[in-house]
Amino acid sequence: MQLEVLFFGITADIATEKSIQLEIEEGLSVEKLRIFLQIKYPNLSNYKNYSVAVNMEYASDDVVLKTGDAVALIPPVSGG
Amino acid sequence: MSESISVKITAEKLNLQDCYDFVHDASCGGIALFVGTVRNKTKDKEVTLLDFSTYEEMAIKEIKKIAESALEQFDILKIAIHHAKGILEIGQIPVIISVSSPHRKASFDACQFAIDTLKETVPIWKKEHFADGEVWVNSTP
Numbered sequence: 700m701q702l703e704v705l706f707f708g709i710t711a712d713i714a715t716e717k718s719i720q721l722e723i724e725e726g727l728s729v730e731k732l733r734i735f736l737q738i739k740y741p742n743l744s745n746y747k748n749y750s751v752a753v754n755m756e757y758a759s760d761d762v763v764l765k766t767g768d769a770v771a772l773i774p775p776v777s778g779g
Numbered sequence: 780m781s782e783s784i785s786v787k788i789t790a791e792k793l794n795l796q797d798c799y800d801f802v803h804d805a806s807c808g809g810i811a812l813f814v815g816t817v818r819n820k821t822k823d824k825e826v827t828l829l830d831f832s833t834y835e836e837m838a839i840k841e842i843k844k845i846a847e848s849a850l851e852q853f854d855i856l857k858i859a860i861h862h863a864k865g866i867l868e869i870g871q872i873p874v875i876i877s878v879s880s881p882h883r884k885a886s887f888d889a890c891q892f893a894i895d896t897l898k899e900t901v902p903i904w905k906k907e908h909f910a911d912g913e914v915w916v917n918s919t920p
Binding site: 705707708709712746752755757771773774775776777778779 | 815831832833837838840862873874897899902903906915
């Protein structure tokens with residue numbers, strides 16, 4: 700299935716792009732997506748403390764992704 | 780409830796007067812105002828400028844959640860939370876929070892809650908620029 704992944708902050712520097720379209724297997728969890736992305740971008744393993752948002756809500760590792768979901772990697776925030 | 784909340788993320792200069800005017804109300808005895816300003820140093824290292832980036836749609840949602848939660852938790856009338864994006868120089872203003880309430884304690888408490896929560900949950904990132912490089916704040920594991 701198709702999935703859009705957005706990168707922000709340091710994760711955008713690591714991926715060297717702001718978003719990608721991924722073709723992944725049906726029923727993939729956020730936890731599995733993390734592993735998938737860490738294989739695709741090995742340097743991401745040095746910054747594992749990022750959160751994942753699915754459709755603009757923070758999502759726990761057990762959330763199952765659906766086709767068309769907008770997924771974003773949210774490294775520790777530093778607004779204010 | 781939305782007329783009690785003003786939320787904004789903008790590349791333009793934040794306006795203190797707008798935040799003050801939005802919360803001002805005859806029924807309130809006080810207004811608390813928090814203004815974040817860009818500091819010239821981080822751990823003795825001289826900062827030249829900050830660059831704020833954001834996941835804007837989600838950031839707006841998260842800021843609205845904070846404002847709604849503040850209205851629920853504290854006896855306040857109105858709250859404005861405005862945040863800047865893009866490049867800011869030393870002394871410029873990345874964030875303004877204003878809160879009005881009939882009695883002052885609720886405004887102080889809500890203002891503190893709002894800035895503390897914003898710093899934990901809202902997807903905004905700042906990159907500090909130094910004379911010899913740049914770093915994403917908080918990114919080191």
